[in-house]
Amino acid sequence: MDQPSRSAGTVRPGGRTARVRAAVMEATQDELVEHGFHGLTMDQVAARAGVGKTTVYRRWGSRAGLVTDLMTELANQSTPHADTGDVEEDLRANALSVLGAITDGRLGATFQAVIAAATCDEQAAGALRVFYLRRIEEWAGVVDLAVKRGELPEGTDGGEVIRAISAPLYYRLVITREPVTRADAERSVARTLAAARAGAFVMPETAP
Amino acid sequence: MDQPSRSAGTVRPGGRTARVRAAVMEATQDELVEHGFHGLTMDQVAARAGVGKTTVYRRWGSRAGLVTDLMTELANQSTPHADTGDVEEDLRANALSVLGAITDGRLGATFQAVIAAATCDEQAAGALRVFYLRRIEEWAGVVDLAVKRGELPEGTDGGEVIRAISAPLYYRLVITREPVTRADAERSVARTLAAARAGAFVMPETAP
């Protein structure tokens, strides 16, 4: 068979190839919004994009390949962290951004699809991990700044704080499947901040 | 076709029917451990259980039906919450129990499978929600006791505390897909407790 394949679309990326890619990505998102990841079929995507299904298989290989590509695209659009001069405000901005990514119609459907895809595909799981670890690293900066300003204890682990902010939201989304609201986001910020101020995010020294 | 079906196996639940059920549940778990939810097929389960696949389809309807049944069985085996007289100990017991459910070979594979199933099936999602909401309600008791003992502020929301304990563990498991360790469980307890002591889990009064 043709490879699942990073070879197609790289040598002549102009004109037609680019149009095909755009149409397929667009169609994939539309299908995700309407049917979710489990209802996504290569056939439907191809038809909707007005493209031969051979092409979709050749360039993306599988449903997971499609959502992985979509995720990679989102990763490149990610914005730098907030910097309002106040940790609480910055963390709130982060929480609301996560809330949006989860609940927002088109974007939310895409994220939820990638999460679903990650439960059954290594490639999608990898893309998801890379996306979030980058994002965590980026936003950890607001904690470092807060420490420098003396708002939080010396040694507070920024990455862990950022994880703690979004964890309850994803818990509701994936595990208990309760609605995720703005109030949940606000509460998460308040609780994480309380713990951080109490020094619960100060990591023990590991270096000699 | 036959219904997906709650009618079969209910009128004559003795002898053969019970044996078939036990064999199928056993085989389902084995298959989940080896191939995960996405690699679970009705065919394989039937073969492994030494049972006609018609029977599996008739009684469980789909892969999601199988894992849902498994989940329901686990729900009935759930144990009462700890009561050591010390919130920290009790919450640690909860965190370690969650950790075990996630990482333990056979049990962990089953839970992860149900979580995966829930991303693409309403029935499985419902079973998952019921399971966790029950569990949360059960363990919320340790917080109520702690409040009575004066260890935590009056009005602390037990359900929210319990959710906060496990949220970071599931976040690592499902979203960033990092290994989940005992240290993560301990940290989660420490942080949640710090926030709780600071009153961050006291819910605003809603009654007049």
Next chain:
DNA sequence: TCCTTAATGGAATTGAAGTTCCGTTAAAAT
């Protein structure tokens, strides 16, 4: 013990997802 029928299981059928074949189209180089 015998009878009724619930429940099972082997085998054939269906159908949709995935794959391959090969001719056609159009980038990009000359």
Next chain:
DNA sequence: ATTTTAACGGAACTTCAATTCCATTAAGGA
């Protein structure tokens, strides 16, 4: 403008999960 060949796309083919059919087995009541 011409040539080369990357990339596309229609259609036939393959594969395997899901479904249906019907004969067989054995619970549970008389």
